[in-house]
Amino acid sequence: MKPVIIQPPQVDWFTGAFAHGATLRKSTRIADLAGIFADTAAWHRTDPDFAVYDVEMLESPTGEGELYTGVTHLQPGKIGDEFFMTRGHFHARREQGEVYYGLRGTGLLLLQPEHGRAYLQTVTAGSVHIIPGFTAHRLINTGSEVLSALAVWPTIAGHDYTALASGFSVRVTEANRQILVREVQNG
Numbered sequence: 001m002k003p004v005i006i007q008p009p010q011v012d013w014f015t016g017a018f019a020h021g022a023t024l025r026k027s028t029r030i031a032d033l034a035g036i037f038a039d040t041a042a043w044h045r046t047d048p049d050f051a052v053y054d055v056e057m058l059e060s061p062t063g064e065g066e067l068y069t070g071v072t073h074l075q076p077g078k079i080g081d082e083f084f085m086t087r088g089h090f091h092a093r094r095e096q097g098e099v100y101y102g103l104r105g106t107g108l109l110l111l112q113p114e115h116g117r118a119y120l121q122t123v124t125a126g127s128v129h130i131i132p133g134f135t136a137h138r139l140i141n142t143g144s145e146v147l148s149a150l151a152v153w154p155t156i157a158g159h160d161y162t163a164l165a166s167g168f169s170v171r172v173t174e175a176n177r178q179i180l181v182r183e184v185q186n187g
């Protein structure tokens with residue numbers, strides 16, 4: 001019998017758009033990000049329906065050994081002087097890692113180990129980020145264009161947002177047109 005040749009899904013490396021595959025899409029709006037930004041008054045003044053980021057994922061089988069593939073599109077902008085960012089998370093299965101690939105825009109990937117100091121990596125088109133297990137991760141858009149990053153992670157990893165109730169220990173703001181990265185006590 002002749003082997004079957006299947007057209008796989010495709011991703012546009014410049015925009016992160018998927019083609020030839022079934023996808024799921026989720027938007028995260030300003031209203032969904034209560035308590036994430038330091039300047040609560042500025043957050044209240046911002047349109048609650050504005051979509052800060054969208055995640056588009058390929059539909060995948062779930063279960064041990066399966067992988068999800070998704071692209072995050074994070075808008076440029078700020079709440080007060082703090083750059084737009086994703087909520088960020090630990091994996092529910094803490095030991096599970098993930099890989100991010102920068103596609104477009106400029107930003108930072110904030111990595112916060114469960115035990116240890118937070119650190120950042122620059123995200124640009126072509127950057128590769130190996131996120132180890134036991135490490136929370138968040139994207140921050142420090143540029144003026146959409147920041148898009150492709151991610152691949154185990155379907156069993158899951159998300160745990162509650163463990164970060166006190167927030168990440170780094171905030172990234174703009175001051176005098178400079179990007180300011182500072183450590184904070186309680187997120």
Ligand SMILES: [Fe+2]
Nearest residue numbers: 091098137153
């Ligand atoms: Fe993740």
